[in-house]
Amino acid sequence: MLSKGALRAHLLAARLAGPVATSRAASLRSYRLFADRDPRVMLGLDPEWAWNEQDLLRLMVDKCGVSGDSDQVSGPDTIDPERTLTALDAFAERLRAAVAKRAPVLFGTGHPHRLLAFYAELADALSAAGCLVLTPAQGRCIDITTRFGVRTCNLDYVRGVALVREPGARALGSDTGAHTHSPLPVRVVLDALAQGGDPLPELVVGDHGWVCGAGQLGIEAIGLADTGDPALFVGEAEGRVSVAVPLDDSARSASYRPLTRYVLNRACLSQ
Template sequence: MLSSGALRAHLLAAKLAGVVATPREESLRSYRLFGEGDPRVLLGLEPQGVWGEGELVELMAARCGVSPDPGYRRGPDAIDPERTLAALDAFAQKLGEAAGRGLPVLFGTGHPHRLVGFYAELADALSAAGCEVLTPAQGHRVDITTRFGVRTYNLDYVRGVALVREPGARGPGSETGVHSHSPLPIRVVLEAAATGGGPLPGLVVGDHGWVCGAGQLGFEAIGLADVDDPALFVGEVEGRVSVAVPLDDAVRSDYYRPLTRYVLNRACLSR
């Protein structure tokens, strides 16, 4: 069993919290773009309130622990590990509730290189607890507008976790995919589930557009978010994202394993 104190030490040592790799200037750029309504930063969320840079700095200080000083423009920023731990506890509670109710669950990630393993272990545990882990729209095409133009990707599932990859890019047992912020994949998945007559998710677990896109459509959604992803935290405070966990979402994949153990234990899903 991993204690809160031990996980807190790991968060700091692995730089999942504490001083993180995302610089302040990158976060401020995301806050400005969010306030301008840039879809690359909205991640499928349609904000109800007015969120300029100042309001987002205040929000992210409260939710993540970044510097609340609007005059701090360059340099490292930080995540308060106590806020990460509290959010992980809430995240675990939602997983435990889903298991207790036998809800269908959908997992999806825009960070497949880093986070497939984290979500896959959760998917395995929920499946063992009697939840159906949904995999609709396997192989469906998704056209996503990027800064390089419209790119065509295919939906795929690795160990029950949805992701997008370039056509023909998959190797045997590959867990790689495309880094994506887009909400279009979750929309394609939900449309396929609805038109196919299959169950719709009672809980969506993931990051980026998977969480915000699902929450915007009224599905309960929980996920992980870095300090330059304000959409999940706006969604949380506005009531469309149930839990947003602040942490660095791009460290080595094995650094997330202790989080998996902690969450499964807190959710009473350890095997």
């Protein structure tokens, strides 16, 4: 079993917490865009409350442990590892509750190059414990607006985890996919389930638009987010995201393996 102390040390060594790769300038820019309701950073969330830049900074101080000094505009941003550990415990508890109910669960990521293995191990464990891991609408085309214009992507699943692929990408079932913040994929998945009369997920696990898009529609959602993704933490503050775990989401895939072990142990799902 991985102790909290060992995981805390790993979070700092791998720069998943402490000084992280996301720059302070990038985070502050995200807060400005969110305050302006820019869809690029809303991730499918439609906040009920009015959030200005200072509100968002205070929220991120509370949720992530970033600096509250608005005059600090450069250098790396910072995540408090204690906040990460606390959120991982809550994340594991939601998985444990889903298993207790044998709930249908949907996994999806906008960071397949980094986080696919993390989610896939969780999906394997929940499936083995009796949960239905949902994989509807595989191959469905989705038009997603990107900085390069509208791209038609394909929905795919790898080891039970949903992702999207850009045109010309490798074949369905391969372990690469596109980085996306869009909530459209989760909306397509949920619509396919509803149209087919299949059970909707009782829990969505992932990041970016997968979490915020599901939470906006009233489905319980938990996920990972860095300091440049205020939408998940706003969703948590407003009660539409159950758990948002603050950590750097762009590290090497192998860096997340200890987190998988820790979460599975805390959820009593270790093999």
